[in-house]
Amino acid sequence: MLGIDVVTRRLYEAPPDGFVAARAAAIEDARKAGDRDAAKRLAALKKPTVAAWVVNLVALRRPELIEELVQLATALRAAQRELRGDELRELSTQRRKFVSSLVDAARRLAVEESGAGAAKLPLGDVEATFTAALADPEIAGQVRSGRLIRAVSYAGFGEVPRPRLRLVTDADADADVGPEPEPSAETAAPEPSQPRQTARERAAEERRRREKDLRRRELERDLNTARADERRADGRLEKAEEAEREAGHLVEDLDAELAELERRRTEAVADVARRKLARRTAERDAAAARRRVGDVQAALDELEPP
Known part of the structure; x- marks a missing residue:
């Protein structure tokens, strides 16, 4: 059997429409070879989407491009x-x-690999995944592995400085702005028909802007937290799926053992029947021999003189 890494690479290099059948064959080969650990690891591999497969091809066939992406x-x-x-x-x-x-x-x-036309390939998802890998080191690591199972995207790009914010009250705004200056004669003339924004209005607008920025930062933090929770939940799901697969493999092994025990039991029952028949035949032979002994002994007794 080929090494687990070689088999895994071949699975993720081949078009995904044949992934399930190829994985099942690889698992069967591992079991026949007695390598249960390899069979378990192969069973844990997930089928990639077409977009993920296309990205994996670049990572596996042109790794120097992915290294350039990381740099x-x-x-x-x-x-x-x-x-x-x-x-x-x-x-x-x-x-x-x-x-x-x-x-x-x-x-x-x-x-080249599938023979399919480029029009059928989800190149938009492929582009989104490469763009996300440029923005997120974790995604870049997934792309570099060559075992991506689905396309990914990234809402923003790069790291954005996060200023320290605080909620500004009306009193703070008034104190910051100070008293509104009197307009000069030169500026008052061209402005009689245009209502001028007061200091309080400007402060209120600035306050609303700051509150909006603060809310945006809070939502971004919530989003990061939610994504972290999602990753942890995905990790728990993968562990649960692995445990389920291991339990299923145990049931399969026990079923095989039970089948072997049933076969051996059937053979033992047949052997008992054969031995019972042999015993009965021996009993009949022994009885016939005893009768023969009696008959011969009686014949001898008749030959003796009175």
Whole structure:
């Protein structure tokens, strides 16, 4: 049997329409070889979507492109954290060109591997996945593994500085703004027909903007928390599925053992029947022999003189 890593690579390289049958055959080979651990690990592998398979092809066949993606992602995050505007704009342009080249490479590999036309490939999902990998190191790691099972997307890009905010009250706003200055004669003349925004109105507008920003930050934190909860839930689900598979394999093993015991029992019952028949035959032979002995002894007694 081939090594587990080689088998896994072949499963994720091949078009996904044959994944389930190929996985089942690999599991059967592992069981025949007595490698239950390999069979269990193979059973845990999940079928990829078409988009994930296309991304996996790039990771497995052109790993140097994925390494370049990781390097570009690192440079983008560094430029954004340090707010280097010119460099960030240049890297963003490079990012768009690089993602396009990745999608083109993925398209060519998928067409060569499956023979399907490019029009049938979900290249939009493929592009979204590569873009997400540039923004999120965790997604980049999944892409690099070559075992992605579904396409991913990313709502934002890069890391955004998070300023410290506090809720501003009316009193704070009035104190910050101060008394409204009197208009000069030069500025008063052109403004009689245009209502001027008061300091309180400006403060209220600023307060609403800050509250909106604060609410956005809170929702972003909630979203990050929800995503973390989702990842943990997915982890628990995977463990539960693995435990279920292990229990199923145990039942299969016990069923096989029971079948073997039933076969041996049937053979033992047949052997008992044969031995019983042999015993009865021996009993008949012994009885016949005893009768023969009696007959011979009687004949001898008749030959003796009185």
